[in-house]
Amino acid sequence: MNFKIKEHKQFPINWENFYIEIPVLACNWISYPNANLKEPSVLQYHLNFKTANTDAFTLHISADQNYMLWLDGEYIGRGSEMKSPENWFFESYEISVDKGKHSLEAIVWHYGDLSPDNRMSVFPGFIVIPDAKHIDLLGTGIAKWKVKKLHGITFHPLLKTLGVYISVPPVEIRDYRKFSHVNKSAWLEPQVLDKGINGTLRKEPTIHSLVPSLIKELYCSEIMPGKAVHVSETEDKAGYINNDINNLNELNRINSNLNKKSLFFKPNTTTRVILSLDNYYCGYTKLSVKNGSGAKIKITWAEAGFTDPQKSTKSHRDVIAGKYFRGVWDEFILDGAKRELLPLAWRSGRYIELYIKTSYEPLEIKEIKIIETRYDLKPTGKFQCDQKTLNEIVPLCIRTLQVSSHDNFVDCPFYEQLPYTGDGRLEALANLAFFKDDSLVRKMLIIFSESRDLQGFTMSSWPRKVWNVIPSFSLSWIGMLHDYALWRNDKKLIASLIPAMRALLDCLLTRIDSNGFLRGVDTAWNFIDWVDEWAKGECAHNAPSIQKGVNATYNWLFVYILGLAKEIEEYAGDAIMASRWEKLSAELAEKLQKRFWVSDKGLFKDDDSGKCFSEHTQILAILSERLPMKNLSKLRTSLFMANGLAKCSIYYKHYFFEACRKLDIPEKIIDGLQLWHSFIDNGFKTVPETFENKTFNQRSDCHGWGSHPLYHLIANVCGIRPFGMGFHKVIISPMLASLSKVEAKCVHPDGMIDFRYVKSNGKIHFEIILPRRLYGEFRFQNNIKKLKPGKQSITIKDQ
Secondary structure, eight states: OOOOOOOOOOOOTTOSSHHHHSOGGGSEEEESTTOOSSSOEEEEEEEEEEESSOEEEEEEEEEESEEEEEETTEEEEEEOOSOBTTBEEEEEEEEEEOSEEEEEEEEEEEOGGGOOTTOOOSSSEEEEEEOGGGHHHHOTTTSOOEEEEOTTEEEEOOOTTSOSOOOSOOEEEEEGGGTSSOOGGGOBOOEEEEEOEETTTOOOTTSOEEEEOSSOOOEEEEEOOOEEEEEESSOOTTOBOOOOGGGHHHHHHHHHHTTTSOEEEOTTOEEEEEEEEEEEEEEEEEEEEEEOTTOEEEEEEESSOBSSSSSOOOOOTTOOTTSBOOOEEEEEEOOEEEEEEOOSSOEEEEEEEEEEEOOSSOEEEEEEEEEEEEOOOOBOOEEEESOHHHHHHHHHHHHHHHHTBSSSBOSOTTTTOOOBHHHHHHHHHHHHHHBSOOHHHHHHHHHHHTTOOTTSOOOSBSSOSSOOOOHHHHHHHHHHHHHHHHHSOOHHHHHHHHHHHHHHHHHHHTTBOTTSOBOOOTTSOOBOOOOGGGOSSTTTOBOTTTTTSOOHHHHHHHHHHHHHHHHHHHHHTOHHHHHHHHHHHHHHHHHHHHHHEETTTTEEOSSTTSOOOBHHHHHHHHHTTOOOHHHHHHHHHHHHHOTTOBOOOHHHHHHHHHHHHHHTOHHHHHHHHHHHHHHHHTTOSSOOSSOOOSSSOOOOSOOGGGGTHHHHIIIIISOEEESSGGGSEEEEOOOOTTOOEEEEEEEETTEEEEEEEEEETTEEEEEEEEOTTOEEEEEETTEEEEEOSEEEEEEEEOO
16 A cells, blocks of 8 residues: 655635535534533544555545544544634645555544633534545545544643643643553444535634645654753652762663663653753654553653742753753553554653653663654755854754744744734744745735734734734734735735735724824733833733823834835735825824924833833834934934833844844844844753843743844845835845855745855955846945846945
8 A cells, every 4th residue: 555645735825616626515524422612532533445446536634623644554644733713724635545445544632621722613523525536435424434532542731830821732641551452332423513614615703614724744753852861760749850960870871772772661660851852842752662551651841941949930941950840741651562652742842851650560662752843944045154143043043933833833832832923923024034935924914814803903813712912913914914025926915915904904093092193902912022111910011001091102013014004005006095004104103203202312202101211112113214314313322322211022123123224223233133142152942032031031932033033134134125015126235234254045036145245355245146037236335236137246345
């Protein structure tokens, strides 16, 4: 028997032949009889079938909530990705089989009332839609599928040991002793449920509106688990990790045998082993075991050790001795058989703790591996220079974006695994500049456009069980739409999303007060950034007066985004709508300058009190491109010299760097990027959620928005940017500060833009290679040169 896994089929966004190609209505969802949404369950589906000849067929498969699929005992794939009722994604596989008897098996699980926030549900179920020729043979609701419960797998709530918000798959406990005796009578006829619904024709919140996946197969690779850094014979209830040098021989034994020889554990013993990974990973821990009936193996993943048994401080990430190990875990109870242990959900982090408690029989662990999972983002961009610290942050940021990329961009892989538009805009920019595959960017734009509530707001994160609006993040979705229109040439997708943009802006315009200022939304989380001075309790961090008054930061953000909306409309060819957004932007900017500009400080105040000033308000005013030259000139000094300004976090440093470009101060960009190197100095393998501050500890050690330096190294330091929407032309205006040598590559829809720069002996030499059909302009100091496809060299005197 031969089979191959086909990458998820890339259908056009507004396809016309979907209903004809895929016989959705011919098949039904099936489930265990009387299954319900609240009860967690793990089900096994089985189908025997026979082919008279060698055959090939296509299977379109989805589940509520998750599945794994095998053909004749060989693994095919898993799903389904994060989804919402209006976009219930399915995966597609092309399979070939020989003549004879075959079987399809699926494990389908539903977390019930333990579902993490990113797992929405309509009703528990499973659907297989084959090509039209094989509906009777393989389709659910038609072919003779069977189902039974797997009572040996149960889910349990995550313990609140981390002290912060976490919403990831619950603890899985798998008792193989309940698998040992197969009860044939446990197989039942499944309950036949609703017909499959074509999601391009019908979208409702109470049905699975089936649509093809918009992304390719997720990356999957088996890797070694690093090395053991701690071993002991007891488990400390608080997770304390002592520095026990008495066990050094045992530690050396484990490391010398790890994945080379079996590890043996005597009967009635306990062993605690902590593995340090060579990088930050998202994956499934795979253990190959033999014997050990009754043994319990608890597998816990963590990002770092904690310095306190209850607080969330961590200090240097490479050090775990003298700290406390807390994380998310799963447990296996063995039946003595030879098995491969693999949990249903992936976990993430830098460290893995194995707590092994044997019973009456010795245990053999033959192999410990990690099956890494993530979206397969391969960097095609490049940045290298003569400054070591800048070079070293590139792989840090690449890894951050990679492990924050799954079936969507997510904020963080450890705590939430949720797609947010505020985070997503920055992840998308790093993606667009440094990676050719932009499927996740397109997907984020599409799913958030369809997440809008009845008022018009996009959800702050989506898919998500609990609806939540962050107005500034809704504006970030428009920013992401603009960025995609700028960096890629996909006018058809942009045009399809403009109605959602207009609805969102019109929704915000209803919040304009009688004086013409935008007010915060009472029913929303009016978050802008993690700022100590704005903290009023955990996760509050609302900008001054944004709840009850007028906040200048929020209003300048609106002015800035209105300007981007104008450019999107111009790109789509609607001059009337473009002029509308232009007029609104200009009018609000004028009002803001009159009410919030403090002349003697050369700054905008954050609110009417005049007590609060922030970098955020200044940089958004700069980015709006609405300021008089006299105000802009003052900000060029006051932004960096004024005392008491609330500082930008990692998130808003993106906008800070963009403002530095507008002000033509390259050294502030280079200096600001050095902050990323401080993470390397402190043992990080990825960029955390925030800098260390007083009111919000570095909860997440990996946060996707921290990858934005990849964009700034290309777009600001090298100065490679689209010269107009659609990237039909390029402008290259480097901001190199003290750098003497740079070599870079930037992704373009038609290929790669190569950039080389060398400064020596009083001369500056540039070499630029453009893809075919791409023209542009080079600007540096007082020099302006036309650029054309192919290679060109430019040499100028160093001023």
